Amino acid sequence: VSAGRLQAPRGTFDVLPPEGRRRLRLLRIADEVLTRAGYEPFETPVFEDTEVFARGVGASTDIVQKEMFTFEDKAGRSLTLRPENTAGICRAYAEHGMHKLPQPVKLWSWGPFFRHEAPQAGRFRQFTQLDAEALGSDDPSLDAELILLLDEVLERAGAGELRLRLSSLGTPATRAAYLDELRDYLRDHEHRLSDDVRERLDQNPLRAFDADHPGTRAVMEEAPRLLDRLNPEDAAHFAEVRALLDDAGLGYEIDSTLVRGLDYYTRTVFEYESPRLGAQSALGGGGRYDLLVEELGGRPTPGVGWAAGIERILLAVEEKEPARDLRIYVALAKPDASREGFRLARRLRRDGFRVEIEQAGRSLKGQLKQANRIGARSTVIVGDGYDVRDMDSGEQRHADDADEALALLRETGP
Ligand code: HAM
Numbered sequence: 001v002s003a004g005r006l007q008a009p010r011g012t013f014d015v016l017p018p019e020g021r022r023r024l025r026l027l028r029i030a031d032e033v034l035t036r037a038g039y040e041p042f043e044t045p046v047f048e049d050t051e052v053f054a055r056g057v058g059a060s061t062d063i064v065q066k067e068m069f070t071f072e073d074k075a076g077r078s079l080t081l082r083p084e085n086t087a088g089i090c091r092a093y094a095e096h097g098m099h100k101l102p103q104p105v106k107l108w109s110w111g112p113f114f115r116h117e118a119p120q121a122g123r124f125r126q127f128t129q130l131d132a133e134a135l136g137s138d139d140p141s142l143d144a145e146l147i148l149l150l151d152e153v154l155e156r157a158g159a160g161e162l163r164l165r166l167s168s169l170g171t172p173a174t175r176a177a178y179l180d181e182l183r184d185y186l187r188d189h190e191h192r193l194s195d196d197v198r199e200r201l202d203q204n205p206l207r208a209f210d211a212d213h214p215g216t217r218a219v220m221e222e223a224p225r226l227l228d229r230l231n232p233e234d235a236a237h238f239a240e241v242r243a244l245l246d247d248a249g250l251g252y253e254i255d256s257t258l259v260r261g262l263d264y265y266t267r268t269v270f271e272y273e274s275p276r277l278g279a280q281s282a283l284g285g286g287g288r289y290d291l292l293v294e295e296l297g298g299r300p301t302p303g304v305g306w307a308a309g310i311e312r313i314l315l316a317v318e319e320k321e322p323a324r325d326l327r328i329y330v331a332l333a334k335p336d337a338s339r340e341g342f343r344l345a346r347r348l349r350r351d352g353f354r355v356e357i358e359q360a361g362r363s364l365k366g367q368l369k370q371a372n373r374i375g376a377r378s379t380v381i382v383g384d385g386y387d388v389r390d391m392d393s394g395e396q397r398h399a400d401d402a403d404e405a406l407a408l409l410r411e412t413g414p
Pocket residue numbers: 083084085086115117122123124125126127128129131132133261262282283284285286287288289304305306307308309310311312
Protein backbone atom coordinates (compact mmCIF):
# COMPACT_ATOMS: atom_id res chain seq x y z
CA VAL A 1 0.00 0.00 0.00
CA SER A 2 1.50 3.32 -0.97
CA ALA A 3 0.69 6.07 1.47
CA GLY A 4 -0.33 9.43 0.01
CA ARG A 5 1.65 12.48 0.96
CA LEU A 6 0.06 14.28 3.88
CA GLN A 7 -0.46 18.01 4.01
CA ALA A 8 -1.29 20.57 6.69
CA PRO A 9 -5.06 21.23 6.81
CA ARG A 10 -6.51 23.97 4.62
CA GLY A 11 -6.07 27.43 6.12
CA THR A 12 -3.24 26.34 8.43
CA PHE A 13 0.52 26.70 8.00
CA ASP A 14 3.79 25.43 9.36
CA VAL A 15 6.23 27.87 10.92
CA LEU A 16 9.67 27.05 9.54
CA PRO A 17 13.00 28.87 9.93
CA PRO A 18 13.56 31.76 9.61
CA GLU A 19 9.90 32.61 10.28
CA GLY A 20 10.05 31.16 13.78
CA ARG A 21 12.72 33.66 14.75
CA ARG A 22 10.75 36.59 13.34
CA ARG A 23 7.77 35.54 15.46
CA LEU A 24 9.91 35.16 18.55
CA ARG A 25 11.35 38.62 17.99
CA LEU A 26 7.83 40.05 17.85
CA LEU A 27 6.88 38.16 21.00
CA ARG A 28 9.87 39.70 22.79
CA ILE A 29 8.91 43.20 21.66
CA ALA A 30 5.36 42.64 22.91
CA ASP A 31 6.60 41.31 26.25
CA GLU A 32 8.85 44.31 26.74
CA VAL A 33 6.30 46.95 25.76
CA LEU A 34 3.42 45.43 27.75
CA THR A 35 5.45 44.49 30.82
CA ARG A 36 6.64 48.09 31.14
CA ALA A 37 3.01 49.19 31.38
CA GLY A 38 2.15 46.64 34.09
CA TYR A 39 0.50 43.95 31.96
CA GLU A 40 1.07 40.35 33.10
CA PRO A 41 1.02 37.20 30.94
CA PHE A 42 -2.07 34.98 31.11
CA GLU A 43 -3.34 31.90 29.28
CA THR A 44 -6.76 30.34 28.98
CA PRO A 45 -7.65 26.98 27.38
CA VAL A 46 -7.64 26.63 23.61
CA PHE A 47 -11.19 25.24 23.82
CA GLU A 48 -14.10 26.36 25.98
CA ASP A 49 -17.74 25.48 26.45
CA THR A 50 -19.43 26.69 23.28
CA GLU A 51 -21.67 28.81 25.50
CA VAL A 52 -18.73 31.10 26.38
CA PHE A 53 -18.48 32.30 22.79
CA ALA A 54 -22.17 32.01 21.89
CA ARG A 55 -23.00 34.35 24.78
CA GLY A 56 -19.77 36.33 24.79
CA VAL A 57 -19.09 37.05 21.14
CA GLY A 58 -22.80 37.27 20.28
CA ALA A 59 -25.25 34.93 18.56
CA SER A 60 -25.77 37.15 15.51
CA THR A 61 -22.08 37.53 14.62
CA ASP A 62 -20.45 35.78 11.65
CA ILE A 63 -17.98 34.23 14.08
CA VAL A 64 -20.70 32.41 16.04
CA GLN A 65 -23.02 31.73 13.11
CA LYS A 66 -20.50 30.45 10.58
CA GLU A 67 -16.91 30.30 11.74
CA MET A 68 -16.59 28.27 14.92
CA PHE A 69 -14.87 24.90 15.09
CA THR A 70 -17.40 23.22 17.37
CA PHE A 71 -17.30 19.59 18.44
CA GLU A 72 -18.73 17.27 21.07
CA ASP A 73 -16.56 15.66 23.69
CA LYS A 74 -17.14 12.04 24.70
CA ALA A 75 -19.70 13.07 27.30
CA GLY A 76 -21.70 14.95 24.68
CA ARG A 77 -20.72 18.45 25.85
CA SER A 78 -20.44 21.06 23.13
CA LEU A 79 -16.95 22.54 23.00
CA THR A 80 -15.47 25.14 20.64
CA LEU A 81 -11.90 25.96 19.63
CA ARG A 82 -11.52 29.57 20.72
CA PRO A 83 -12.15 32.05 17.90
CA GLU A 84 -10.94 34.94 20.10
CA ASN A 85 -9.62 35.59 23.58
CA THR A 86 -11.77 38.16 25.32
CA ALA A 87 -14.74 35.96 26.19
CA GLY A 88 -12.35 33.38 27.69
CA ILE A 89 -10.54 35.89 29.88
CA CYS A 90 -13.85 37.33 31.11
CA ARG A 91 -15.00 33.80 31.95
CA ALA A 92 -11.74 33.30 33.86
CA TYR A 93 -12.01 36.67 35.63
CA ALA A 94 -15.44 35.71 36.97
CA GLU A 95 -14.51 32.09 37.72
CA HIS A 96 -11.46 33.04 39.80
CA GLY A 97 -13.01 35.98 41.60
CA MET A 98 -10.41 38.30 40.14
CA HIS A 99 -12.45 41.30 41.29
CA LYS A 100 -10.74 40.71 44.65
CA LEU A 101 -7.36 41.62 43.14
CA PRO A 102 -6.22 45.25 42.92
CA GLN A 103 -8.00 46.80 39.93
CA PRO A 104 -7.54 47.17 37.06
CA VAL A 105 -6.25 43.67 36.30
CA LYS A 106 -3.95 44.08 33.30
CA LEU A 107 -3.18 41.00 31.22
CA TRP A 108 -1.60 40.00 27.93
CA SER A 109 -1.23 36.78 26.00
CA TRP A 110 -0.09 35.18 22.75
CA GLY A 111 -1.50 32.03 21.21
CA PRO A 112 -3.47 30.21 18.50
CA PHE A 113 -7.07 31.00 17.51
CA PHE A 114 -9.44 29.27 15.12
CA ARG A 115 -12.02 30.58 12.68
CA HIS A 116 -13.52 28.62 9.82
CA GLU A 117 -13.14 31.36 7.23
CA ALA A 118 -12.33 31.12 3.52
CA PRO A 119 -8.52 31.16 3.45
CA GLN A 120 -6.78 33.97 1.54
CA ALA A 121 -3.68 36.13 1.92
CA GLY A 122 -3.55 37.16 5.59
CA ARG A 123 -6.60 35.07 6.53
CA PHE A 124 -6.19 31.65 8.06
CA ARG A 125 -8.23 29.07 9.91
CA GLN A 126 -5.59 28.85 12.60
CA PHE A 127 -3.87 32.14 13.31
CA THR A 128 -2.02 33.71 16.21
CA GLN A 129 -3.13 36.67 18.27
CA LEU A 130 -1.28 38.95 20.60
CA ASP A 131 -3.90 40.10 23.07
CA ALA A 132 -3.97 42.73 25.82
CA GLU A 133 -6.82 43.35 28.24
CA ALA A 134 -7.48 45.61 31.25
CA LEU A 135 -10.42 44.64 33.47
CA GLY A 136 -12.03 46.32 36.44
CA SER A 137 -11.94 50.02 35.57
CA ASP A 138 -13.73 52.24 33.08
CA ASP A 139 -11.07 54.94 33.25
CA PRO A 140 -10.62 56.40 29.75
CA SER A 141 -6.86 56.45 30.27
CA LEU A 142 -6.91 52.66 29.95
CA ASP A 143 -8.47 52.94 26.51
CA ALA A 144 -5.82 55.46 25.48
CA GLU A 145 -3.01 53.47 27.10
CA LEU A 146 -3.96 50.29 25.25
CA ILE A 147 -4.29 52.07 21.90
CA LEU A 148 -0.84 53.61 22.40
CA LEU A 149 0.69 50.29 23.48
CA LEU A 150 -0.50 48.57 20.31
CA ASP A 151 0.91 51.47 18.31
CA GLU A 152 4.24 51.01 20.07
CA VAL A 153 4.34 47.26 19.42
CA LEU A 154 3.53 47.79 15.74
CA GLU A 155 6.05 50.60 15.38
CA ARG A 156 8.86 48.68 17.05
CA ALA A 157 8.05 45.62 14.97
CA GLY A 158 8.55 47.75 11.86
CA ALA A 159 4.99 47.52 10.54
CA GLY A 160 5.41 50.93 8.87
CA GLU A 161 2.74 53.48 8.20
CA LEU A 162 -0.61 52.68 9.77
CA ARG A 163 -4.14 53.93 9.72
CA LEU A 164 -5.97 54.08 13.07
CA ARG A 165 -9.74 54.27 13.00
CA LEU A 166 -11.51 55.22 16.22
CA SER A 167 -15.10 55.48 17.33
CA SER A 168 -17.43 55.07 20.29
CA LEU A 169 -20.50 52.85 20.41
CA GLY A 170 -21.93 54.31 23.63
CA THR A 171 -24.01 52.26 26.05
CA PRO A 172 -26.66 49.68 25.18
CA ALA A 173 -29.58 52.03 25.91
CA THR A 174 -28.22 54.68 23.55
CA ARG A 175 -27.42 51.97 21.07
CA ALA A 176 -30.90 50.42 21.25
CA ALA A 177 -32.57 53.78 20.65
CA TYR A 178 -30.12 54.48 17.84
CA LEU A 179 -30.66 51.04 16.28
CA ASP A 180 -34.42 51.70 16.22
CA GLU A 181 -33.76 54.98 14.49
CA LEU A 182 -31.41 53.31 12.04
CA ARG A 183 -33.85 50.47 11.32
CA ASP A 184 -36.60 52.98 10.59
CA TYR A 185 -34.25 54.83 8.29
CA LEU A 186 -33.22 51.61 6.50
CA ARG A 187 -36.85 50.54 6.10
CA ASP A 188 -37.62 53.87 4.50
CA HIS A 189 -34.90 53.11 1.91
CA GLU A 190 -35.39 49.35 1.76
CA HIS A 191 -35.77 49.19 -2.04
CA ARG A 192 -32.18 50.42 -2.52
CA LEU A 193 -30.52 47.95 -0.12
CA SER A 194 -28.78 44.66 -0.95
CA ASP A 195 -30.71 41.45 -0.17
CA ASP A 196 -28.15 40.53 2.43
CA VAL A 197 -28.56 43.78 4.36
CA ARG A 198 -32.35 43.69 4.05
CA GLU A 199 -32.46 40.15 5.45
CA ARG A 200 -30.43 41.08 8.49
CA LEU A 201 -32.01 44.48 8.95
CA ASP A 202 -33.81 43.49 12.15
CA GLN A 203 -31.02 41.43 13.60
CA ASN A 204 -28.04 43.60 12.81
CA PRO A 205 -28.71 46.87 10.98
CA LEU A 206 -25.20 48.17 11.78
CA ARG A 207 -23.80 45.69 9.28
CA ALA A 208 -25.22 47.91 6.54
CA PHE A 209 -22.28 50.30 7.13
CA ASP A 210 -19.95 47.43 6.12
CA ALA A 211 -21.62 46.68 2.78
CA ASP A 212 -19.84 46.92 -0.58
CA HIS A 213 -23.14 47.03 -2.49
CA PRO A 214 -23.36 50.45 -4.25
CA GLY A 215 -27.06 51.09 -3.49
CA THR A 216 -26.55 50.26 0.18
CA ARG A 217 -23.45 52.45 0.34
CA ALA A 218 -25.35 55.41 -1.08
CA VAL A 219 -28.11 54.96 1.49
CA MET A 220 -25.55 54.71 4.29
CA GLU A 221 -23.89 58.01 3.36
CA GLU A 222 -26.98 59.82 4.66
CA ALA A 223 -27.74 57.43 7.54
CA PRO A 224 -27.87 58.68 11.15
CA ARG A 225 -24.61 58.14 13.04
CA LEU A 226 -24.35 56.66 16.51
CA LEU A 227 -21.53 59.04 17.41
CA ASP A 228 -24.02 61.93 17.17
CA ARG A 229 -26.39 60.21 19.59
CA LEU A 230 -24.07 59.40 22.53
CA ASN A 231 -25.30 60.32 26.00
CA PRO A 232 -23.28 62.99 27.88
CA GLU A 233 -21.25 60.47 29.98
CA ASP A 234 -20.26 58.41 26.95
CA ALA A 235 -19.47 61.53 24.96
CA ALA A 236 -17.27 62.82 27.81
CA HIS A 237 -15.53 59.43 28.07
CA PHE A 238 -14.79 59.46 24.36
CA ALA A 239 -13.60 63.08 24.49
CA GLU A 240 -11.12 62.14 27.23
CA VAL A 241 -9.78 59.16 25.24
CA ARG A 242 -9.27 61.49 22.29
CA ALA A 243 -7.63 64.19 24.40
CA LEU A 244 -5.11 61.67 25.76
CA LEU A 245 -4.29 60.40 22.27
CA ASP A 246 -3.99 63.97 20.95
CA ASP A 247 -1.69 64.79 23.83
CA ALA A 248 0.47 61.77 22.96
CA GLY A 249 0.64 62.98 19.35
CA LEU A 250 -1.02 59.87 17.95
CA GLY A 251 -2.89 60.43 14.70
CA TYR A 252 -6.30 58.77 14.15
CA GLU A 253 -9.44 59.08 12.10
CA ILE A 254 -12.83 59.28 13.72
CA ASP A 255 -14.93 56.76 11.83
CA SER A 256 -18.49 56.47 13.05
CA THR A 257 -19.05 53.57 10.65
CA LEU A 258 -16.40 51.43 12.29
CA VAL A 259 -18.08 48.09 12.87
CA ARG A 260 -16.22 45.33 14.67
CA GLY A 261 -17.16 41.70 14.10
CA LEU A 262 -17.99 41.07 17.77
CA ASP A 263 -21.10 42.08 19.72
CA TYR A 264 -19.65 42.82 23.14
CA TYR A 265 -18.34 46.31 22.56
CA THR A 266 -19.49 49.39 24.46
CA ARG A 267 -18.01 52.89 24.17
CA THR A 268 -14.52 52.94 22.56
CA VAL A 269 -13.75 50.82 19.47
CA PHE A 270 -10.67 51.04 17.26
CA GLU A 271 -8.77 49.27 14.52
CA TYR A 272 -5.26 49.57 13.06
CA GLU A 273 -4.90 48.97 9.33
CA SER A 274 -1.83 48.65 7.14
CA PRO A 275 -1.84 49.97 3.56
CA ARG A 276 0.88 47.36 2.87
CA LEU A 277 -1.69 44.56 3.07
CA GLY A 278 -4.47 43.71 0.65
CA ALA A 279 -8.07 42.94 1.52
CA GLN A 280 -7.21 41.65 4.99
CA SER A 281 -5.68 44.92 6.11
CA ALA A 282 -6.64 44.92 9.81
CA LEU A 283 -3.53 44.31 11.89
CA GLY A 284 -5.34 44.60 15.16
CA GLY A 285 -8.35 46.08 16.86
CA GLY A 286 -10.39 46.16 20.01
CA GLY A 287 -12.36 48.31 22.34
CA ARG A 288 -14.30 48.48 25.56
CA TYR A 289 -16.60 45.67 26.72
CA ASP A 290 -18.12 46.97 29.96
CA LEU A 291 -20.94 44.38 30.10
CA LEU A 292 -19.19 41.20 29.01
CA VAL A 293 -18.10 39.80 32.39
CA GLU A 294 -21.68 40.17 33.65
CA GLU A 295 -23.00 38.58 30.45
CA LEU A 296 -20.86 35.54 31.27
CA GLY A 297 -22.20 35.30 34.82
CA GLY A 298 -19.76 37.50 36.73
CA ARG A 299 -20.42 40.74 38.58
CA PRO A 300 -20.53 44.01 36.63
CA THR A 301 -16.93 44.66 35.52
CA PRO A 302 -15.81 47.12 32.88
CA GLY A 303 -13.02 46.06 30.53
CA VAL A 304 -11.07 47.20 27.51
CA GLY A 305 -8.53 45.50 25.26
CA TRP A 306 -7.32 44.57 21.82
CA ALA A 307 -5.97 41.72 19.77
CA ALA A 308 -3.51 41.84 16.89
CA GLY A 309 -2.84 39.19 14.25
CA ILE A 310 0.78 38.04 14.36
CA GLU A 311 0.82 36.67 10.80
CA ARG A 312 -0.62 39.91 9.44
CA ILE A 313 1.86 42.05 11.36
CA LEU A 314 4.73 40.00 9.97
CA LEU A 315 3.30 40.33 6.45
CA ALA A 316 3.44 44.10 6.90
CA VAL A 317 6.98 44.07 8.29
CA GLU A 318 9.67 44.40 5.63
CA GLU A 319 12.91 43.06 6.94
CA LYS A 320 15.84 40.95 5.97
CA GLU A 321 16.25 37.45 7.21
CA PRO A 322 17.50 37.86 10.78
CA ALA A 323 21.14 36.84 11.29
CA ARG A 324 21.55 33.67 13.30
CA ASP A 325 24.27 35.29 15.33
CA LEU A 326 26.19 32.13 16.09
CA ARG A 327 29.57 33.09 17.39
CA ILE A 328 31.51 29.87 17.59
CA TYR A 329 31.78 26.72 15.52
CA VAL A 330 33.48 23.70 17.04
CA ALA A 331 35.20 21.74 14.26
CA LEU A 332 36.74 18.30 14.61
CA ALA A 333 40.17 17.75 13.04
CA LYS A 334 39.76 13.97 13.40
CA PRO A 335 36.74 11.75 14.15
CA ASP A 336 38.00 10.67 17.57
CA ALA A 337 37.90 14.34 18.70
CA SER A 338 34.10 14.22 18.81
CA ARG A 339 33.73 13.61 22.55
CA GLU A 340 36.21 16.32 23.37
CA GLY A 341 34.47 18.67 20.94
CA PHE A 342 31.11 17.84 22.47
CA ARG A 343 32.45 18.56 25.94
CA LEU A 344 33.98 21.85 24.82
CA ALA A 345 30.79 22.99 23.06
CA ARG A 346 28.76 22.29 26.18
CA ARG A 347 31.23 24.20 28.36
CA LEU A 348 31.24 27.21 26.02
CA ARG A 349 27.44 27.27 25.85
CA ARG A 350 27.19 27.22 29.65
CA ASP A 351 29.59 30.14 29.61
CA GLY A 352 27.11 32.09 27.50
CA PHE A 353 28.58 31.63 24.02
CA ARG A 354 26.44 30.60 21.06
CA VAL A 355 28.05 27.47 19.82
CA GLU A 356 27.37 24.95 17.09
CA ILE A 357 29.38 21.78 16.64
CA GLU A 358 30.09 19.57 13.65
CA GLN A 359 27.43 16.84 13.61
CA ALA A 360 27.19 15.70 10.00
CA GLY A 361 30.48 13.93 9.21
CA ARG A 362 32.05 16.70 7.08
CA SER A 363 35.73 16.93 6.17
CA LEU A 364 37.67 19.68 7.95
CA LYS A 365 37.43 21.81 4.81
CA GLY A 366 33.69 21.20 4.70
CA GLN A 367 33.44 22.14 8.36
CA LEU A 368 35.16 25.49 7.82
CA LYS A 369 32.80 26.16 4.93
CA GLN A 370 29.85 25.34 7.18
CA ALA A 371 31.25 27.67 9.88
CA ASN A 372 31.27 30.50 7.33
CA ARG A 373 27.79 29.62 6.11
CA ILE A 374 26.26 29.98 9.56
CA GLY A 375 28.18 33.20 10.21
CA ALA A 376 30.49 31.94 12.97
CA ARG A 377 33.08 34.51 13.97
CA SER A 378 35.50 31.96 15.40
CA THR A 379 36.05 28.27 14.86
CA VAL A 380 37.71 26.09 17.45
CA ILE A 381 39.40 23.18 15.71
CA VAL A 382 39.66 20.29 18.13
CA GLY A 383 42.57 18.01 17.37
CA ASP A 384 45.93 18.20 18.98
CA GLY A 385 44.80 20.73 21.60
CA TYR A 386 42.67 23.57 20.21
CA ASP A 387 43.25 25.93 17.31
CA VAL A 388 41.14 29.06 17.59
CA ARG A 389 40.61 30.46 14.10
CA ASP A 390 39.35 33.97 13.40
CA MET A 391 36.95 33.48 10.50
CA ASP A 392 37.50 36.97 9.08
CA SER A 393 41.31 37.03 8.99
CA GLY A 394 41.94 33.28 8.87
CA GLU A 395 44.50 33.78 11.64
CA GLN A 396 44.85 30.80 13.99
CA ARG A 397 46.08 30.70 17.57
CA HIS A 398 46.87 27.56 19.50
CA ALA A 399 45.56 26.67 22.95
CA ASP A 400 46.72 23.66 24.95
CA ASP A 401 43.57 23.26 27.03
CA ALA A 402 39.95 24.36 27.22
CA ASP A 403 40.68 27.18 29.70
CA GLU A 404 43.18 28.70 27.33
CA ALA A 405 40.80 28.33 24.38
CA LEU A 406 38.09 30.05 26.40
CA ALA A 407 40.48 32.91 27.24
CA LEU A 408 41.34 33.37 23.54
CA LEU A 409 37.63 33.41 22.63
CA ARG A 410 36.91 35.97 25.32
CA GLU A 411 39.61 38.27 23.92
CA THR A 412 37.68 38.66 20.69
CA GLY A 413 34.72 40.15 22.55
CA PRO A 414 31.28 38.91 23.54
P1 HAM B 1 -10.70 40.73 15.91
O1 HAM B 1 -10.75 42.04 15.19
O2 HAM B 1 -11.73 39.73 15.57
O3 HAM B 1 -10.77 41.08 17.45
O4 HAM B 1 -9.28 40.06 15.71
C1 HAM B 1 -8.11 40.76 16.01
C2 HAM B 1 -7.06 40.55 14.92
O5 HAM B 1 -6.81 39.17 14.73
C3 HAM B 1 -7.46 41.05 13.54
O6 HAM B 1 -7.23 42.45 13.42
C4 HAM B 1 -6.52 40.25 12.65
O7 HAM B 1 -5.23 40.86 12.61
C5 HAM B 1 -6.41 38.93 13.39
N1 HAM B 1 -7.29 37.94 12.76
C6 HAM B 1 -8.60 37.75 12.95
N2 HAM B 1 -9.06 36.74 12.19
C7 HAM B 1 -8.01 36.27 11.49
C8 HAM B 1 -7.82 35.22 10.53
N3 HAM B 1 -8.83 34.42 10.14
N4 HAM B 1 -6.57 35.04 10.01
C9 HAM B 1 -5.55 35.82 10.40
N5 HAM B 1 -5.65 36.81 11.31
C10 HAM B 1 -6.88 37.04 11.84
C11 HAM B 1 -10.78 40.15 18.46
O8 HAM B 1 -10.50 39.00 18.31
C12 HAM B 1 -11.11 40.74 19.82
N6 HAM B 1 -11.04 39.65 20.82
C13 HAM B 1 -10.16 41.87 20.16
C14 HAM B 1 -10.40 42.44 21.52
C15 HAM B 1 -9.70 42.18 22.64
N7 HAM B 1 -11.38 43.28 21.86
C16 HAM B 1 -11.28 43.55 23.16
N8 HAM B 1 -10.30 42.89 23.66
